[in-house]
Amino acid sequence: MNKLYISLLGSSLFWSVTALADSSPSAATTPPPMTVTQAAVAKAHNAEAEAENTLIAQVSKDQSAGNWAGAEAGLKELTTMNPSRWDYFQSLGDVQFNQGKYADAVKSYATGIQGASQDKTDPAGAKQAIGTMYTNQGNAYLKMHDEPEATGAFSKAAALGGNQGTDYFNLCATAYNAGKDKDALDDCNKAIAADPTRADAYFIKGSILVGEGETDAKGNFNVPAGTLEALKTYLKLEPHGKHASDVKAMLQLITSP
Numbered sequence: 001m002n003k004l005y006i007s008l009l010g011s012s013l014f015w016s017v018t019a020l021a022d023s024s025p026s027a028a029t030t031p032p033p034m035t036v037t038q039a040a041v042a043k044a045h046n047a048e049a050e051a052e053n054t055l056i057a058q059v060s061k062d063q064s065a066g067n068w069a070g071a072e073a074g075l076k077e078l079t080t081m082n083p084s085r086w087d088y089f090q091s092l093g094d095v096q097f098n099q100g101k102y103a104d105a106v107k108s109y110a111t112g113i114q115g116a117s118q119d120k121t122d123p124a125g126a127k128q129a130i131g132t133m134y135t136n137q138g139n140a141y142l143k144m145h146d147e148p149e150a151t152g153a154f155s156k157a158a159a160l161g162g163n164q165g166t167d168y169f170n171l172c173a174t175a176y177n178a179g180k181d182k183d184a185l186d187d188c189n190k191a192i193a194a195d196p197t198r199a200d201a202y203f204i205k206g207s208i209l210v211g212e213g214e215t216d217a218k219g220n221f222n223v224p225a226g227t228l229e230a231l232k233t234y235l236k237l238e239p240h241g242k243h244a245s246d247v248k249a250m251l252q253l254i255t256s257p
Contacts, residue, residue, distance in 0.1 A: 206231040
């Protein structure tokens, strides 16, 4: 039976830009008059904030229109204007990925991950974003056919525990496509434990176990424990899925006298 390649990549990555938070003071007291220097600094700061907000709006417009090149140009300006905003680098990686600039995306995600790891304002949000960036970075490495680096990125995403069903399935599929069936089986079991509804994890698990089957002296094809359960669960979850015909063929091979 020919081995099927499992694709990890779904729809295009997309980012929604939010406006900067209102920094107006909430106190009702009248502040003391600013000095000439303070007024000049405040004016410059306001001008920078307005320019940044204008760029954010344009990037959002470009992304909505699928103008990834325009969005990339705007995001590069934003990362120069405000390099402390790691989310700009995350979004830059996304639009670069969508243009097939995978090496550039890997670098942008790396910068975003570094910045998010130092962000103490919202640790939970930063941690979730880091996991997403590792996952997207892993997908970019796969596009460059660099399975070892992809595995490393997916492993880091899984270690963060944010979306282990997806993270372990990515590891499972990457190992399976690389012919590392033992690693794939281990990661598929972890993916199933984290998300029992992920049909493709059962397909890969069942395929690996069928591959370990042996024909005995009586002509019976014997498979390891759990094979039938994995294949039947796939059909239960995806009765008309893209692997349904292959699963039915494997079941027929196992159950035929």
